[in-house]
Amino acid sequence: MSVRLLRRLSILPLLALHLHACAASPSPLLSDYTHNAWGALQGAPVDVLKFAQGQDGWLWIATATGLYRYDGVRFDRVDSVYGYRLPSSNVLGLATPPDGAVWVGYRLGGVTVFRQGGARTYGEADGLPTGAVFHIEAAPDGSIWVGTRDGAARLAPGADRFEAQAANVSLPDKRVYQILFGRDGTQWMGTMHGVFFRKPGQTRFSHAWPRTMLTSMDEAPDGAIWAVDNQSNYYRVRTSAPHGDAPIRPDATGNGIRFDRAGTMWLMQPDGLERKFDPSGPSLPAQRLTRQNGISGPLPQSSFQDREGNLWFGTSTGLDRLRPNRLQTLPVAVPFDHPGMLPGPDGDVWIGDYVGDVRSFTADGVKKVELKGALAASHWAPDGTLWLGNEQELHHRARNGAMTRVVPPVLGLDPQALQQDRSGALWASFSGGGLFRLSEGKWIANGGLSGLPAVLTTAMAIDGAGTVWLGHADNTISLVADGQRAGAVRRLGAPDGLQVGTVLQLYRDGDMMWAGGENGVALYRAGRFQMLRGARGAAFRGVSGIVRLPDGDLWLHGADGIEHIAAASLAAWMRDGSAVVSERFDALDGLQGHASQLRPVPSLIHAPDGKLWFSTSATIAMLDPLHIRRNRLPPPVQIHSLLADGVRYTLDDGKPLHLPQGSRNLQIGFTALSLSMPERVRLRYRLAGVDAGWQEAVGRREAYYTNLAPGSYRFDVTAANEDGVWNTQGTGLDIVIAPAFVQTPWFALLLALGAALLLYGGYVLRIRHLTRNMQERLQERLQERLAERSRIARSLHDTLLQSVQGLILSFHAHADMLPKGTRERARLDGTLNLADQLLIEGRDQIMDLRASAEPDELRLALQQFGKGLAEHRAHAFTVHVSGICRRLQPRVHDEIYAIAREALFNASRYAEAANIVLELDYAEQAFTLRVRDDGCGLDDAVAQTGQRPGHWGLVGMRERAAAIDASLRIDSRPGAGTQIEVSVPGRLAY
Template sequence: MCRTLRLAAGLMLAALSPAGAAEHARLLSDYSHRAWTAAQGAPAQIQAITQTRDGWLWLSTPTGLYRFDGLNFERRDRVGGQALRSTIVLPLYTAPDGALWVGYRFGGASVFKDGQVRHYGAADGFPPGATYSFSRAPDGAMWVTTAGGLAWLNGGRWQRIGADSGFDPGAKSIWQVLFDRDGTQWVSSDRAVYYRRQGDSRYRIASPADIRLSSLAAAPDGTVWASNGSDANYRMSQQAPAAGRPARPALPGSGMWFDRAGTMWLLSENRVERMLPDVFPDPRQRITQEQGLSGMNPQTFFEDREGNVWIGTVSGLDLFRPNRVRPLPSHLEIATPALYPGRDGKVRLSNGSTGSWLMDAGGRRYDSSPHAFRSAATGRDGRPALGTAEGIWLPEAGGSGAMIPSPPAALKDQMAPRALAQDGGGDWWASYVNLGIYRHHDGGWSRVDYPGLPAARVLSMLADRRDRIWIGYPDNRIAVIERGAASMVGAAQGLRIGNVLTMVERNGHLWIAGELGAALYDGRRFIPLQLADGHELRGISGLVETAGGELWLHGHDGAFRIAAEQLGQFLRTGAAVGYELLDKDDGVSGGIQPTGPFPSMVEAGDGTLWLSGLGGAATIAPGPTARDTTPPLVEIRAVSSNGKAYPVAGPLALPPGANNLQIGFSALGLSMPDKLAFRYRLEGVDSEWQQAGGRREAFYTNLGPGSYRFQVIAANKDGVWNTGGATLAVTIAPTFTQSLWFKVICLLVLAALAVLAWRWRLAQMARLIEARHVERLSERERIARALHDTFLQEAQGTILMMQLAMEQVPATLPARAAMERGIGYIEQALVEGRDEVRGLRSPLRDDETLAQSLDRFGQRLAAGLSASFRLEQKGAPYALPVITGDEVFSIGREAICNAFRHARASEIVVELEYGAEQLTLLVRDNGQGIAADTLAQGGRSGHWGLVGMRERAARVGATVEVGNHGEGGAFVRLTLPAMYASA
């Protein structure tokens, strides 16, 4: 209570003090602030805020009920599919069972839960008039206040509180019910504030009375506060009001709330203030519209489950998210201060020009000194050494200390050293811009000029445990001074960090960090530190390995935390590490000055990490950040195709001709909506997840008809994925030309065209073959005529002449015998010539079919031999091309002749079948069969019958099969495909 009184008194004094008012005109530094106004889609005059179990933030306004996901405001006339009784809503409340309570400006209330709704009105005993608030008692009972009464829900009916219980505000409005930490019930009204102790049945009037008091708030110390809604907050008392004494407000403001940590928040007409009980006045803890507040008259307060504070104004909505990084008070006006850690949790800071001082994490100064420093190091005795324009200052408690003057060349220009180190012998090493490196030995300075040292600017120095001096240069170069000799390490040993900005030795590990990353030196080579997701480390000018095994790096993107287990894995295997990044959204403001001072991060004696940047100094409590383990709720919010919007509820059926799809989606991310990550895929199109990053739309073009399934998943700011996400089934109906029937018809048409083309090609080939056959036959007949008309006639005439001459030669003369032999030779040649002529002409008679010619030939042989002959014809005969007919007849004649000559059969049968697919000629007998070796060799040695048959068949596209029957006898089967059998 005393502390609250001191706070109130201080606040009143600060409010009356012009200087205090000026100091308060600053943004909050412990919170990141964001405001939404009409320009960002926010509704005006937000009157109540609540958060449902699924994470949505709900806002009541005079224009309706809104739902907010951290990025988009969505007006809702339904909750869970159930309609509101009215769009003009006032109070909101989320019950422990997840139910959402909504009160209406014109009376009544609704309760929405699990897709169901229960409406309450006069028939249920609900008090009349505008509904103002809902409250839950410690026993679980629900209370409501309205313009016409106070009631609690008993079963399914509301029980009104009347004058018989001591509660008699008359016709005045009842504003709010509050239960304090002792269970006492407080009720505010236009007439007075009433209270009823736990277990009592009657209400009493609290002090002060006869004042219009609306909102109530309970402080952690048990104090109950009431506000008049405009400019005053009163401390309530259970003592009877004193007669004749006007009430005096304890604090200004139009409203008061306490967050979960017990910190007071004050709302006034033009500002929001956060009142720290132990630090007053705190110039950081006020924000006005000039500093970014969304509007005037902040009128409602809500703290969500992540600790974010939401405040509604007449013009919009404000978010205050607690920062992990705490900037030091901005009135210190130090940009990029030099840092040196103390042992007791304090850190010495310097602006580099006017002085330095010790400071704690709360911003309080200690032990101020006129010596400003740009560089710092720890001596071998554990004492600090600070590089100033006068030299190396060795401070002591109480502001005293010793000064080692700089070299004359540096003192001339008042140049402070940019890097310091002390070797094992107690000598100090200092580097100066454009002057090089100096060493202080036996009271004097000498310039360090080892062979091989670069003539470049020194960026950092380190004295390690082995008494080596490490000197960092630009372009991956490090000089190592050991036992009076210098050697260079860097790119040849795997260093790839560019400018060497800082070097740290801790826990037996030597770390090197710089412009392009960080690396660990294992004594032989540099092992690069790489992040598991490929994020680049840029401008690392501060590096701390904590006693707890964490690794922190400060660079252009913010502060990287690598957990102890990740660091241990890197030390063992060199594997890439997972990390946590604290950036501008966590309070890391400003960039890194590339010219120093370095390092830009140090660890204080109590483990607190201090950062230095262009925005000043800030602190971080080490250890992991509390992670949000709740997967974000994902929703598909909009669907359109071919420029037309469609509802997103249920399966989506698109009309024929639709060929594109645009899908908008979102997820809940109240704290950091910009850090939500999305992945999506359209099954039927995407084989892998598409990485959307923070983009909240998906586009697909050139889609064909069919069934698809769209799925989107999201991760919150801490990388926790909702793997179920949201899905939408999409069906695109085909046009007639895309339908299955059309495809079948096209397939049938193509098949018909293919058949027609095939038949046309067959006919074309048949005509070509026939033309070639006719040409060959004509040529053969021409040759036959020429032989008959020339050679045979001449040979016959020659024989007649020789016979006449021979008759004139006596038979006793030897010449007659020679002439007889010559005439015999000529007659033999004549016979052979006639045979050749017969071979050139077709063996088929023009007046016979193929069957008739084969039958005539077989019957003629059977007439003089013992075997019988029979020909069987099947199918309707069709004409064969001339050459083809000749070859088929010749093959059949050869087969019949062989059967009569070699089979020793009693029966020879010829089967001629005219089929649709092929013509088959089969010659079989019941004789002795063909020897196996003959079949294997394709014929008997010196005999060409079987060979000739196969050659003839090949010329017309047919095949010949020769073999033996299982029951005895041989067969010859000729098969001629229909494509070659057509005339």
């Protein structure tokens, strides 16, 4: 069973009711309005009690948990208005009179008026009755009326106190719920005892009927006042007593009512919202907005119509907006299934789909069935005949209305496109079945022509010369000239500028031909295609409907919605290829779905009554191009915040903002107060002196600037609504960043003095430069000599001295093997002492050569000396260096080296140590050398005096330390090792 057959079977039970339902009911509520719902998850207020809109465009919302404002994008809970704090967050009363003030009433009593220049709170001491403030209303004469728990009060223009309105004007002194001023000047008061009214010129109020608690009121288009009681019954208020004793029956039920500017009644019910065209008529599901179709919550309790015509309703868990759609949806009881459409012969429009019959329609609904059976393709021939087709058959309707059935060449396949040529023959393409030409009752594949592609022919048209245009699914178009019966056809494609992908529609425009397709729209003229290029990234994808109106405007229906290109913009594109500016109509305007991307096509027709009809997968939408709903109100613009280097500053309206010195980074927040289609609001801003032109704020309402120099700046912002109506005045903010010292006149004077000093300094530097060059040349020569001396010293140290040292150590080892006190031992010791003296003298000479050696030379020399000692003794040797190695003064270097060598030698020879450690500390304050071991230690007397009988090493170390103003300390205990520390002050060491 095919998918299409399943669709037909599932929808058949509804078709019987279709004609009656279309004629009897208005269009569904949600096809006439775009509905948006907000709740706590979207940051919106809940349990909305009142709405009001000021002259500046802000939508104010009163709740029991705070006062909110909405700019079309974000709900902000505010603790202050115009910079002045609210005394309470439990807000109940709300009003915004024409003078720009915001009046706020509180559930626990009191009223505050907020103005740009200040705020004032009124209470019992100011004549205001106590208790909850139910309602605030501005009277036509500029006075302010307040309804409270304990009665009503009036604040006269310019008065300082409220005046109670009770028995003195025949009003009750308890529970005044609402105040309403009728269009005829009558004042109405809804109270717990019923409605009271006072006509113009009267001083006292009269009691109306019915005389029961009546709270919420509104005025109907005919001037009648409707009011609701506490049982959700609505009455037309009567100013005269009813006849007889019959009770007054309610005229409607609901817990809230509003008549919009068009006069339509909106009733709020506990479970939702209902549109009523006839108050006494039945309740229709299609005219209700409930939880099932997306209302924000139950118990709608407040309503409002803003200055742009949007309807707002507050519920217990959020709020809802109903925005009138620009597109009218064809009222049908059963949705279409991929409808196809064509202009009817009698000023109507014929519509068929995959499952129903072909019916004629006007904008008000269905008229009658024109043809039994589904519709997949249709074509009005130039001679006035009509072709209709589906998967079973083709129908030919003659000019006199007679219908003839034509059997297609292949059964069970949908016709994709139909076109009759000048000879009366019919070209027809079938999905999956190929291309055929019907002539004299015979179907001929490809019309007997060669050169036609095997891919699906998706669109057809005929031009003024009679040439049949065949668009294909492979981005090509075939041209069959009038009268051509054999031979090759002409092919157009990418080499000819065509880049639309699958061709979805061909539309003749005088001597030109439009081609719409998956990837765009192209116009064929002067032998070549020119792709339509849109401004701001408009791509015109998936266009299967094209209409050029007599006024020159171009309308397109595609995958992204409906595009309208004005004649002037289109003419400029044809002239010089400049990008066209298009106006888009999409889901925000009430379009449901998108244009067909295969069949039926076209998805756009120009009806005989001048309206444009658009088909999608399930609906038919209509638009009168001469009477499009427009928003003529330019959006007010406000700059609401400024952060400089992360610090928020208060903006004082009209006054420059002075920022402290050093401010460099700005974040400026602004908004445009358009509530209908904030998604299409365009915002532009510029900072004079920084931005070369206007900057477009796409998807954001902030501007960011970094690295600003001190000075005076002017930030301007402007906006346009969804219809391109710009706020020509915009708004601005003057910003002053305090100059730094470098921008003052004193700094300029210092610069002049500095320039003179620089000239003098340049002369001095030149002399110094010449002197330095001479010194550098001398220094280079000296360094060369020192480098050579260091090389020689390094060579002698690494070869001769180390070899001699090794021999001495070896002889020492042999001397230790001889018994002490023998003649041979004494002679050998004397010889070794002479050798040691010789080694010292050689070392001193080498040190003289290395007087300007590298900073690390001391460590390397001592490390090598210590390692040499360790090779002939049973102890380990390690070196630790802390700080950064620095070159020592030559004399300090020599004495430190001698001290360290003596200490290392003594430790190696006499300490009987297992470990000897050398430490070099290059601190800024002092240079310190330590030699420590873990050997047998020194006697206390030796450690204290530094003298040992027959030995002068320790004495020599002290003398050397004293010679360079160093301190020498010896710490030793028998059996605990020895530490010798030499410290030289940094000023002497380096």
